[in-house]
Amino acid sequence: METTEKRQRGRPRAFNGPEASSVQSLDRALRILAIVAEGSGLSLSEISAQSSLAASTAYRMLTTLQNHGMVEFDTSDQLWSIGVETYRMGAAFLRRRKLVDRARVVMQELMERTGETANLGVAEDDCVVFVSQVETHQAIRAFFRPGTRSPFHASGIGKAVLAHLEPERVGTILRKAGLQRFTDRTLSDISALAHDLARIKLRGWSVDDEERHPGMRCVAAAIFNEFGEPIGGVSVSGPTVRVTPERLAEIGPLVRDAAAEVTRMIGGIRAT
16 A cells, blocks of 8 residues: 655645755844844944844844844944843743743742742753742842853753763763863863763752852752653852852752752653
């Protein structure tokens, strides 16, 4: 009996074969959007330089994005910033996961019990993106703006996620993202990182010991989906003068339990 190949519903019939190449103009526009999102108001010349595009090309991309509400232009200071429609699209992603809302109560309690800022991050292909934070009332505290990205190997949540992935997957991620050295304590050596990941998996929580920012220490644990896959994590971060090595044994289990509670609330299964 002759069989026909089932067409994938997410693409037209003409694209049932090899993947199509990217659309250059769309690729450029998305690159510009990412640059604007990372800044706090950028001039046209700054965007042009960071995107390696001519100012005229960058301007056409920006005005098109502006027409769709993706970016905004402040005529008083002549700076471009992210638009409300971008926020709405990001909010749609967060609603899909229902992660932020359900984690909020757990993060609030974690902040109160530890006295330090609680963070929520989700795993992307090559980094962790911070999506929510409950700040401590301390004068000196950690702050991560929603949307801040951090490499897997140099963040508490990132290492907590890596610890629960297969070694082959970890290798693929690290080869793609690299092991950039941010401080003298960054684990930029693959063997040292692998040793740390083994310890993290065993105890259920990780430590970013001034590996991304000097003077800042972070304790994190992974959050899992319904398949037992790590999709992000919860962390507590603060200055090293308060988050001391002696406090890690106290904070670590609290963070691990908080991540387990968020996992339960979203219908996930904690990996063993």
